[in-house]
Amino acid sequence: MDRQHHSILREIPSVNDCIDWLVAAGSLDDIPLQRLKFCVRRYLATLRESILADGEAGTLLADRQRLLGEMTDFVRQYHRPRMRRVINGTGVIVHTNLGRSLLPAAAMDMLESVGRSYANLELDLETGKRGSRYHHVEGLLCELTGAEAALVVNNNAAAVLLALETLASAREVIVSRGQLVEIGGSFRIPDIMRRSGARLVEVGTTNRTHLRDYQQALTGDTGLLLRVHCSNYRIIGFTSEVSNAALVRLGKDHGIPVMEDLGSGCLIDLSRFGLTKEPTVQDAVASGMDVVTFSGDKLLGGPQAGILVGRKHYIDRIKSNPLNRALRIDKLTLAALESVLRLYLDESQALRQIPTLALIALPAEVLAERARDLCERCRALLVDHAVFTVQPTWSQVGGGAMPEQNLASWAVAVAPVAMKISLLENRLRQAAIPVIGRVESDRLLFDLRTIAADEIEALLASLQTTLVIDKESASEDRG
The missing domain is CATH 3.40.640.10 (Type I PLP-dependent aspartate aminotransferase-like (Major domain))
Structure with missing residues (x-):
């Protein structure tokens, strides 16, 4: 470790100082103090590793407000439950990774x-x-x-x-x-x-x-x-x-x-x-x-x-x-x-x-109408941030059942204008209510067969917070 890295490391605040700052800010009052200390220690350890790797975290240490903002985000992210509700836009009805069958x-x-x-x-x-x-x-x-x-x-x-x-x-x-x-x-x-x-x-x-x-x-x-x-x-x-x-x-x-x-x-x-x-x-x-x-x-x-x-x-x-x-x-x-x-x-x-059976039985024409409605709402809300289209697709039963058997379905395809499709897919997975779609031909598809009517508002909210980014972030994303 050279002198420059050593000097930057000495600027890392103590756990107690960080706790005092966060408590004073009052934005994490719902998190138990013991958990707060644990999360702060993990954040500072991550920060230390970053400094040793490239030293670029030094500018962050000079800006306390930015440091506290990142620390708060880290604590929030770490503290939230590991098992969470997600919106399944993959069209796979019995999705092993997403919990398989929905219960009636x-x-x-x-x-x-x-x-x-x-x-x-x-x-x-x-x-x-x-x-x-x-x-x-x-x-x-x-x-x-x-x-x-x-x-x-x-x-x-x-x-x-x-x-x-x-x-x-x-x-x-x-x-x-x-x-x-x-x-x-x-x-x-x-x-x-x-x-x-x-x-x-x-x-x-x-x-x-x-x-x-x-x-x-x-x-x-x-x-x-x-x-x-x-x-x-x-x-x-x-x-x-x-x-x-x-x-x-x-x-x-x-x-x-x-x-x-x-x-x-x-x-x-x-x-x-x-x-x-x-x-x-x-x-x-x-x-x-x-x-x-x-x-x-x-x-x-x-x-x-x-x-x-x-x-x-x-x-x-x-x-x-x-x-x-x-x-x-x-x-x-x-x-x-x-x-x-x-x-x-x-x-x-x-x-x-029984949701699994009901989703299998859903007629394609019903899904087409739902896809058109969702597409119109997406365009009205986010027309400047992505191109939305309706397209026919195929759903699968999934869960290791009925291989190579598909159900005709309809999807809304999203093509963002200011970020790569891989980044959009990643950000939607990290949203407050994660949305899981599937990437095809450089577009992210949301198959309406596995998206419930009462999930549309949450889907729109996740899309909005993911697509509406400032110009600086958009420029970085394109790079």
Whole structure:
């Protein structure tokens, strides 16, 4: 460190001095003093690193008002909650990075009710004795799917792990090579298999697997036949796979349980909305599968959960596994899931009130009208700062479900006049209410399928604070 850097470092104020200045200013009175001290220390550490790197922070130290302004912004930014509401303009309905499925109003009401009060989580109100937490949803799941029994754990990976560990630990599990999937977060079927203690036996080829492949792989050590629905990719062209019915018959003939991991479980046929037909949970159960696993927070439209349904004999064995306790769900997840499942008792009600289904069902012509209205409002408010246009686009279901299947939609495209599109995208992510869009052809698109009507005002406010910048900033941005 040279003398110049050393001299600048000596100008950095003490933590106590900074606290005194900030308290006197009164703009951070809502932040606890202990947190304020912690944030100031972090800011000064960042400032020190900047001086050592380039020395340019020296001019900042000479201007106390500017220093306090930057320090205040840093404290505010650091103190705000990490989990925040965002506006999803990507058009991806079940967006993994943005929290997947939105919960219906009925579920939110139930969450508030049981979250603010005690609840009969494991109390049988009729007998006054201890009950099972799974009782709240097991009957509904059996009624809706036709299964004999059901169990819910904290996510679908946990459901698969629990089932494999219960039914096939230290035994062989036969899986088609084309179904050895990897999904987001590096969840791989072979890895889960190893963790469960089961031994993977691959059969067939990547694109073609026949019943004889399963038959030839059977041994006295085979514990399970596993089918994995490829919900996040497609193999097309010269392909062949064994049907559920054929696999079930093979399992029965040899006394081996058969399981299907649906991944993104669906209770309603969505092909009426232009999507390729996906197997429903009811289809899998009706085919004779002994165990079926699926997610609660994808196409089902509920909270994060892993759901197992199937024959009582096998589900009861899985329930009694000690590992089940480590994977169980809490009262809030159960309350939300029960509320969502109750909506499925009336299919038309589910399509209206479960946001994931309602967004899939939204007609393109409705979205076109909304896009035109939003574009007009943007032009009226920000005509000098960006060019706004309406254009057709494609939405996606997302969440590892229905790959390569798109829904016709409409978007508002933004082309700023005074900054790069990458900077606009970045600034919108940093807004008080962050807005997430997608960049295409040097424009930022906001797909109206995933933007609710009551989010328009917040979207406009975030756009306005982001686009309305002074000339000096605009010049720097262009550079």
